[in-house]
Amino acid sequence: MSQLRATKPGLLVCTAVCVCVFLYLRDPAPEELTEPTDPAAVECSFYPDELCLALFEGKEAAPQIAKFCKNPHGSQILAHMHRAGNCSQVSQKVHFITRPLSAEEANFSLAYIVSTHKDLTMFVQLLRAIYMPQNVYCIHVDKKAPKKYKSAVQTLVNCFENIFISSKGGRVARTGFTRLQADITCMKELVRSKFQWNYVINLCGQDFPIKTNKEIIGYIRSKWADKNITPGVIQLPNVTSRTSGRHPELTPEGSIHGAPEGRFKEEPPHNLTIYFGSTYYVLTRKFVEFVLTDIRARDLLQWCRGVPSPEQHYWVTLNRLKDAPGATPDVGWEGAIRAIKWRNEEGSVHDGCKGRYVHGSCVYGPGDLSWIIRSPLLFANRVDSTAPLVATCLERRHRLQALRQAEVPAEPHWHLQQEGESF
Structure with a gap:
């Protein structure tokens, strides 16, 4: 029997609670459906594992029920860290895994670059899902992030020797040279750190792992060893204008940073062939x-300064150089690691x-x-706090998978909080 299915109060309890809520709010405005204000509608009072299982199985009624079942610990993480008092309590109360789960994982360390600027709950859920003590993590906190947010992230990071905040916390647009520079800065610090690692993976705050640490390592070693x-592919002639002049950068909020200058770029240095590909890599x-x-x-x-979305050209272009370490000159589009539903692929790919669609995804x-859990890819993008049950269900499924695969006995605090437990 599935561990998700084995939780006691179950879907019937949540259904009963939520049906009562529905009767109470029988004529709600559309916004009230997604962000209920009545206390009875805020949460189902426990993590609804059987509701998650129903959603994973694609049952039609579950999404309607889920509208009334909100993540019960959404705004409590910062307060909980302060109450914990010391770092040992923080790692336990926030349910971080504190030992390698297998010999294979202990001997194959990953480095992560994570860019974040808001939503502490989502950041902590992402970090503790990808966290392993043998890995190392560079966190880029955007300069425009609120002071309290920076302080909360710093409080958490201070408790872990293998997590650090990038020394250059500049303002990073969603696309553009500053986005590329942030990754370069983290790479410099990861290489200088005392931690050894085999591969580096970059993520944003709206990514969430579908595969466990062990499964990610298995994928890399079996299909992409060294x-x-x-x-990515060679940039097609009809899109060469993307690199032909200065374009504005988009901030995470969609506003414009930097205006076009109306001039053309010079030819690429060293007669390089420019490729177009993914911003995200391993x-x-x-x-x-x-x-x-x-x-x-x-x-x-x-040369990339002023090129629109240079992060979509830089990594893939250098990886196509035949003398670059680990180069894959002829790989094409093979190797996507993030499951994304693009609007223009609706009906064909998904x-x-x-x-809801935002900026086409x-x-x-x-x-x-x-659909997410059926994907063979490593991460899902975009997961955020507007649908907290998505992250909650993915995280609980991910943790159960990791503990089932573990070759060491599980510590009690590795299990995520149970029904009725106050976060």
Whole structure:
């Protein structure tokens, strides 16, 4: 029997609570459906594991029920960290895994670059899902993040030797040179750190793992041993204008940073062929060291100033150099690591967004969970606090998988909070 299915109060209890809420709010405005204000509608008073299981199985009624079942610990993480008093209590009360779960994982460390600027709950859920004590994490906190948010992230990070905040917390647009520079800064600090690691993976605050740490390592070693994962192709003639002049950068809120200057870029340095590909990657340590030292990489980085979305060109172009460590010159689009529902692929690649589209991609709703967990990819994007049950269900499923795969006995605090437990 599934561990998700084995939880006692179950779907019937949540259904009863939520039906009562529905009768109480029988004529709600649309916004009240997604953000109820009546106390009875705020939460189901426990983590609804059987509701999550119903959503994973794609049952039709579950998304309607889920509208009334809100994540019960959403705004409590910061207060809980302050109450914990010391770092030992923080790691336990916030349910971080504190030992390698297998010999394979202990001997194959990953580095992560995570960019964040808001939503502490989502950040903590993401961090504790990808956290393992043998890995190392560089956190880039955007300069525009609220002071309290920066302080909360720093409080948490201070409790872990293998997590640090990037020394250059500049303002980072969603796309543009500052986005690329943030990753380069973290790479420099990861290479200088005392921690050894095999690959680096970059994520944003709306990513969430679908696969466990052990499964991610297995995927890398079986399909990409000593190779970089940077999907992309030679830039087609009809899109060469993307690199032909200065364009504005988009901030995470969608506003414009920097105006076009109306001039054309010079030819790429060293006669490089420019590729177009993914912003997100899995790179070997040797390739990172190459990026930080090779003259072609340094000159290409300078050339990228003013190019729109240079992060979609930089990594994939360098990885197509035949003498680059771990290069994959002929790989094409193979190797995507993030499951995304693009609006223009609706009906062909996926069955439509059950949440809402923002900038052409789906911010997942509970009805998307069955599609997410069927994906063979490593991470889901975009998961955020507007649909807290999505992150809650994914996290609980992810933790159960990790503990089932573990080769060591589970510590009590590795289990996420149970029904009725006050966070």
